[in-house]
Amino acid sequence: MSEFKRVGIIQGNEACAVAAIDAGVRFFAGYPITPSTEIAEMLAAELPKVGGRFIQMEDELGSMAALVGASFAGLKPMTATSGPGFSLMQENLGFAAMVEAPCVVVNVQRGGPSTGLPTKASQGDVMQAKWGSHGNYPIIALAPHTVREVYDATVMAVNFAEEYRTPVVLLLDEVIGHMRERVVLPMPEEIKVVNRKKPSEPPEFYKPYKHTEDYIPPMAIFGEGYRFLTTGLFHDEMGFPTSDDNEITKLVKRLHKKIYAHEEKIWRYEEFMTEDAEYLLIAYGSAARAAKEAVLLTRKEGKKVGLLRILTVWPFPAKIVRELANGKKAVLVCELNYGELVGEVERATKGLNVPVFFKGRWDGELLHPFEIRDFIKGV
Amino acid sequence: MAFDRTAHKYLRKNFKMPTIWCSGCGIGIILGSIFKALEDLNMTGDNTVFVGGIGCSSRIPFYVDFDALHTTHGRPIAFATGVKFAKPDLNVVVVAGDGDTAAIGGNHFIHACRRNIDITLIVINNKIYGMTGGQYSPTTKSGEKTTTSPYGHIERSFDISKLAAAAGATYVARSSVYHVTHLDKIIKEAFAHKGMSVVEIMSPCWTTHGRRNRFKTPVEMYKWLKDNMIPLNAWEKLPEDKRAGKIPYGVFVNKKDIPEYCEAYYEHIIKPNLNKKRRDFSEDIEAMKIKLEIKAKEGWHV
Numbered sequence: 001m002s003e004f005k006r007v008g009i010i011q012g013n014e015a016c017a018v019a020a021i022d023a024g025v026r027f028f029a030g031y032p033i034t035p036s037t038e039i040a041e042m043l044a045a046e047l048p049k050v051g052g053r054f055i056q057m058e059d060e061l062g063s064m065a066a067l068v069g070a071s072f073a074g075l076k077p078m079t080a081t082s083g084p085g086f087s088l089m090q091e092n093l094g095f096a097a098m099v100e101a102p103c104v105v106v107n108v109q110r111g112g113p114s115t116g117l118p119t120k121a122s123q124g125d126v127m128q129a130k131w132g133s134h135g136n137y138p139i140i141a142l143a144p145h146t147v148r149e150v151y152d153a154t155v156m157a158v159n160f161a162e163e164y165r166t167p168v169v170l171l172l173d174e175v176i177g178h179m180r181e182r183v184v185l186p187m188p189e190e191i192k193v194v195n196r197k198k199p200s201e202p203p204e205f206y207k208p209y210k211h212t213e214d215y216i217p218p219m220a221i222f223g224e225g226y227r228f229l230t231t232g233l234f235h236d237e238m239g240f241p242t243s244d245d246n247e248i249t250k251l252v253k254r255l256h257k258k259i260y261a262h263e264e265k266i267w268r269y270e271e272f273m274t275e276d277a278e279y280l281l282i283a284y285g286s287a288a289r290a291a292k293e294a295v296l297l298t299r300k301e302g303k304k305v306g307l308l309r310i311l312t313v314w315p316f317p318a319k320i321v322r323e324l325a326n327g328k329k330a331v332l333v334c335e336l337n338y339g340e341l342v343g344e345v346e347r348a349t350k351g352l353n354v355p356v357f358f359k360g361r362w363d364g365e366l367l368h369p370f371e372i373r374d375f376i377k378g379v
Numbered sequence: 380m381a382f383d384r385t386a387h388k389y390l391r392k393n394f395k396m397p398t399i400w401c402s403g404c405g406i407g408i409i410l411g412s413i414f415k416a417l418e419d420l421n422m423t424g425d426n427t428v429f430v431g432g433i434g435c436s437s438r439i440p441f442y443v444d445f446d447a448l449h450t451t452h453g454r455p456i457a458f459a460t461g462v463k464f465a466k467p468d469l470n471v472v473v474v475a476g477d478g479d480t481a482a483i484g485g486n487h488f489i490h491a492c493r494r495n496i497d498i499t500l501i502v503i504n505n506k507i508y509g510m511t512g513g514q515y516s517p518t519t520k521s522g523e524k525t526t527t528s529p530y531g532h533i534e535r536s537f538d539i540s541k542l543a544a545a546a547g548a549t550y551v552a553r554s555s556v557y558h559v560t561h562l563d564k565i566i567k568e569a570f571a572h573k574g575m576s577v578v579e580i581m582s583p584c585w586t587t588h589g590r591r592n593r594f595k596t597p598v599e600m601y602k603w604l605k606d607n608m609i610p611l612n613a614w615e616k617l618p619e620d621k622r623a624g625k626i627p628y629g630v631f632v633n634k635k636d637i638p639e640y641c642e643a644y645y646e647h648i649i650k651p652n653l654n655k656k657r658r659d660f661s662e663d664i665e666a667m668k669i670k671l672e673i674k675a676k677e678g679w680h681v
Contacts, residue, residue: 005667008660018659027465046659048652053464053644058490062457065450065487069430069461072448073469077461095451185660222446222462223469225425229391229441231449240394241441241449 006185012150012176013038013080015183016106017046019154020078022188024195025104026052027075029066031059031085034118035174036108039080060085064092064105071101072230074221076158080106084115086125086132093167094133095232097255100209100217102161102196104154106170108177111364120364121174123285123336129169130314136252138259140266141169141314143285147181153311159194160266164258165216171313173336175286175366203227207237211250215258259315268311269320273299277306279376280325282345283334284310287367291334294372305376313341318348325349330379332357334367389414389423391444399438403589403597405556405582406436409503409566412559413439413472416567427470430459432479435510435584436503439474453484456491459498467497467641470570477504481517481537492546495574496640500548501566502539502577505584513587524591543577544632550576551632556583557604558628565630574639581608581626 006018017039020028028043030036044054053075057063060081067077081089086107096103109125111117125132129141140160144153150172157168199206199218208228210217220226233241234248242248259266273295274280283291288309298305308324310317325331325345331354333342342358349356359375361367400406417423427445431437433452440447450458455473463471480488480502491498507525508514514527517537524531543551550572552565562580569576583589583600594600609617611629638646 065457066461070465073465
C-alpha cells in the first residue's frame, strides 16, 4: 500500500493555493497582479480537479463582488491580490462585512502608495486591512511569517470566515509569497475544516440576520427555498432595509461583538524567549523573521530580549501585548512600513510606563537582523 | 390571465408598501411583465435569484418574493456572475438602471456580454439618475437639462443595446413601458434564452427628468414613447435622414450557437480534469524510496 507525504521546496503563494483547496475553497475570482498572481495561476489549474471554479474577472471590483455572490451560492470563495487591487476591493469588502458573507482575501503586500513597488515587500496595508472600507465594521487579518505558516494561516482564514460569517484578510507580503522553503505539509484529511452554520428552522421562520446568542446568524443559501433578502443597506433581522436608530445600533454592535466576543479564540501569536526578557520585540510577517534572528544576536551580547510574534493582527491582541509588555524596560516594534501596528501597541501599553520604540523600513528591502540588533543596542 | 392575483403571489411578504417608485414611473409595469414571464416559463420556484445594484430600478429585488441580493452601485452583474458561476442551476436575473449598467458598471456589463454567461440583464433606461435627484446619465440625450447639466447636456449618449450587441451578448432586445405586450414577449424570450440576455427598456422618469424637459405630465412621456419608438423592421426601411430622434425597438440579436460560459467551463475545464491528481506536492513514499535507490545505484549521493 502506498503512503503519501507532502514534502517540497515551495513558495508561500503555492502553499496558500494548496491550503485553500484543502480547507474547502471551491471558488476563486481574481485579477492578475504582482506579486500574488501565482495563487491565481495555481488555482486556475487545481480547482477544476476538485470540481471547483476559477474565473478571471475584469477587475478587482468585480472579483470581490463575485466572491460575495459565490458565497451566497454556497461555495467557499477566495481571491488574491496586492496593494492596488486591495484598494479596489475595499468597496465590496465592506459589502461582504455588512452582509456577513464568508470569504477570504489574500493580500500579498507590495510597496505603496499607488502602484509603488510591484516586486518588493511591504507591510504597508495592515491599517488598510482594518480600516480600508468606509463605515463601522471589524475584520480578521492574519500575517504569517514562513511558508509553512502560510499553509496554516490560509486554512485558519477559511475556517474563521466560515465560522464567524465574515471576510478574512490574509496579509502575506512579497517575500513570504515568493520565498521558497522546504515544508512538510499535513495531508488534507489531517486538517480541521469548519463549515458555516446553516439555519435549522423552516423558511417561513428564518431570519437571515437574527441576533443570536453567539452573534453569528445561521446562513441560508440561494436556491434552498429561504427566499431571503440581502442588502448592503442597514437592515433588520429580516434583512429588510431600515433607518431605525435602534436597529442600526443593534446591527453595528452585533457585527463587532461577532468578532470581539470571540477574539481570544481568534488570537494566534508566538512568544519567543519572553520568559526572562527585559526588552520585548513585537513583529509579524516577514519582519518577524529578522526580529527572531535579532533576539538571538542580542542575547549573545548579553541583553535579554524576547519576541512577541503576532499572527492575528486583527482583532489586535491588545491584552496579550499589555501582559507581556508589563514590567519590561522597553517595547520595540519592527514593521516594513512607516509605523502602523506600533500605534496599536502604544494604545495597548498606555499607562504601563514602558516606552515604545519603532524600527521600520519602507523602501522595499527587508529589515536586517543587524539593523534590529543595533536598534536594540541604542535603546 | 387574471394577473392581479398572480402579482401579489410573487411580492415579498411583509415588505413595506407602497413601493418607493413615484407615480408615473414605469418600473411597476416592468415588474408586472417580469412576473408574467416567470409564471409563463415556470420559473417561480426556489431557483430564481434577483440581483440589483443601486438606483430606483435596482429596488426590484426588495419587492419580489425570491432570493435577492441588493448590492453596490454598478456591480450587480459581477455579483450575479459569482452567483451563477458558483451554482449554475440558478436562474439569475439582474435588474439595473442605465447608470448602473453603462457608467459605473460599464466594465462588468461588457465583460459579462463577452463571456456569454447565462444571466438575464434587465436594463431600465430612464436616461437619468433618478434616486439622487436627476443628474445626467450616460444615456441622457445631448441638449437635455438635468441638475448637473443646467445649461443643456453636451455629451453624446450611449446606445445600450448596441453596446451589448457589440460586446457579444447573445440576446439583445429593446422595448418600452408603453409597448407592454411587446415587453412581455421579449422579457419572456430573454428569460428562456441560454446565455447573456440583455433587455433594454425605455421607461420615463417624469419626476427628475421629464418635468425639467418640457413634459407637463408623465402621460406626455408615455405618448412620446408611442410616437418616437419604431419597430425594428420599420426602422430598417426608414431613410437615414428620418431616423433622427427615433428609437428602434425589437430583437437585435438572438444567437443560439455561442457556448454558454458555465457550460463551457464544465465541459472544457472541469469534466476533463475532475479527480486528476492534484499538484499538492504529495509524493508516494514507496515510489520516492525506489527513485532514491535508483539514484544511489547510479552513484548519486542521496
